[in-house]
Amino acid sequence: MGGSVKGIALLGSTGSIGTQTLDIVRSFPDDFRVVGLAAHRSFDLFSSQAKEFRPRLVSCDNNGVGVASLKEFGCQESSLEAMVLDDEVDLVITATVGGVALEPTIAALKAGKNVALANKESIVIAGEYLTRLAKEHGASFLPLDSEPNAIWQCLRGENRAIERLIITASGGAMRHVSAEELANVTPEQALKHPTWKMGPKITIDSATLMNKAFEVIESHWLFDVPWNQIDVLIHPQSIIHSMVEFEDGSVKAQMSPPDMRMPIQYALFYPNRMKNGKLPRFDPIKTGALTFEKMEPERYPCFVLAMEYGRRPGTWPAALCGADEAAVDAFLAGKLRFVDIAPTLEKVMQSHEAIDAPTPEQSLEAANWGSQRVVSLLEDV
Numbered sequence: 485m486g487g488s489v490k491g492i493a494l495l496g497s498t499g500s501i502g503t504q505t506l507d508i509v510r511s512f513p514d515d516f517r518v519v520g521l522a523a524h525r526s527f528d529l530f531s532s533q534a535k536e537f538r539p540r541l542v543s544c545d546n547n548g549v550g551v552a553s554l555k556e557f558g559c560q561e562s563s564l565e566a567m568v569l570d571d572e573v574d575l576v577i578t579a580t581v582g583g584v585a586l587e588p589t590i591a592a593l594k595a596g597k598n599v600a601l602a603n604k605e606s607i608v609i610a611g612e613y614l615t616r617l618a619k620e621h622g623a624s625f626l627p628l629d630s631e632p633n634a635i636w637q638c639l640r641g642e643n644r645a646i647e648r649l650i651i652t653a654s655g656g657a658m659r660h661v662s663a664e665e666l667a668n669v670t671p672e673q674a675l676k677h678p679t680w681k682m683g684p685k686i687t688i689d690s691a692t693l694m695n696k697a698f699e700v701i702e703s704h705w706l707f708d709v710p711w712n713q714i715d716v717l718i719h720p721q722s723i724i725h726s727m728v729e730f731e732d733g734s735v736k737a738q739m740s741p742p743d744m745r746m747p748i749q750y751a752l753f754y755p756n757r758m759k760n761g762k763l764p765r766f767d768p769i770k771t772g773a774l775t776f777e778k779m780e781p782e783r784y785p786c787f788v789l790a791m792e793y794g795r796r797p798g799t800w801p802a803a804l805c806g807a808d809e810a811a812v813d814a815f816l817a818g819k820l821r822f823v824d825i826a827p828t829l830e831k832v833m834q835s836h837e838a839i840d841a842p843t844p845e846q847s848l849e850a851a852n853w854g855s856q857r858v859v860s861l862l863e864d865v
């Protein structure tokens with residue numbers, strides 16, 4: 485059904501997306517061979533994954549100790565780039581957080597390999613470059629993130645004629661919190677997402693709606709749709725993952741319970757659809773009303789800021805992305821208040837000296853610069 489066995493390299497195997505990807509692989513043992521696994525610090529989990537899936541190539545920093553102890557499972561240490569370029573790897577899955585996956589993504593695309601993209605930061609950092617590279621080398625991005633994945637599904641079989649993309653947002657954990665209460669929001673409160681279970685960085689980005697801005701940027705690049713034809717709408721139930729309105733006024737929506745394994749499986753098996761009894765089913769009666777609200781930009785200053793800087797060409801989006809990563813880290817570490825994330829990012833962006841048409845190295849440097857600027861601003865306080 486799924487065709488021949490697909491060799492995969494999974495970057496970020498121990499995270500929220502990584503573990504859910506392996507859950508899909510576990511459900512279809514005859515369809516995938518795990519050739520490479522990469523993670524960073526969660527060595528116990530990584531080690532149990534290596535034992536179960538027996539990847540030939542592995543990478544895990546493991547607090548500087550590395551992966552020598554995994555030799556007994558037939559694993560050998562590899563760089564991320566060598567892993568994605570391995571002959572047995574047909575599909576690369578980027579499920580790391582931040583900019584780590586950018587260089588291996590470039591290597592994979594240059595080798596004409598498809599990339600199942602969860603890691604939206606890499607496309608924010610270098611969207612123009614990556615999409616051009618994919619075209620030049622006949623490679624494709626398979627969007628794994630639920631909103632771009634929904635748009636991808638809606639566009640399937642269509643001859644474009646797109647009027648607008650409508651990206652839905654749950655509104656995040658802070659949707660009902662008053663402006664006064666926002667000043668004292670703790671990381672624990674902000675980490676409680678109403679509908680999705682995700683890693684810490686994206687959960688905070690969802691609370692500020694920075695994540696939604698990143699999805700607008702991601703969708704602009706992946707689907708080649710002008711900025712003014714991409715709208716964001718609050719949809720608290722997270723059942724409709726996004727919609728496409730076509731020129732004739734017809735609107736297609738992709739719906740399913742909020743479970744990332746759904747878009748992950750779609751991307752892994754594309755263009756086939758597979759039955760998987762482990763995935764929840766949509767029950768319209770139990771779900772009840774699906775509601776929509778206007779997104780109030782004044783409640784989400786990070787979204788407004790990201791739309792200002794993230795749409796600019798050159799290194800602006802990269803600097804924003806790096807700064808956001810450091811600001812979220814600082815918030816999670818109790819060093820920055822929730823309400824100070826946006827003003828801190830604004831300060832950083834105002835001092836950015838952008839480079840036009842950057843190389844990927846310059847984009848990564850801009851992201852690092854953004855992170856460093858946040859750190860030094862916080863040290864100066």
Ligand SMILES: NC(=O)c1ccc[n+]([C@@H]2O[C@H](COP(=O)([O-])OP(=O)(O)OC[C@H]3O[C@@H](n4cnc5c(N)ncnc54)[C@H](OP(=O)(O)O)[C@@H]3O)[C@@H](O)[C@H]2O)c1
Binds near residue numbers: 496500501584603686
């Ligand atoms: N979670 C979701 O539902 C969701 C939905 C859509 C898109 N995304 C996107 O998917 C990406 C991953 O999100 P997540 O929520 O899964 O994050 P997460 O739970 O924090 O997991 C991040 C993963 O990246 C690994 N990693 C970090 N630094 C690394 C390095 N230097 N080398 C190799 N691996 C490294 C981590 O390894 P260790 O744990 O071993 O340190 C972990 O496996 C993000 O870009 C996010 O925006 C996530």
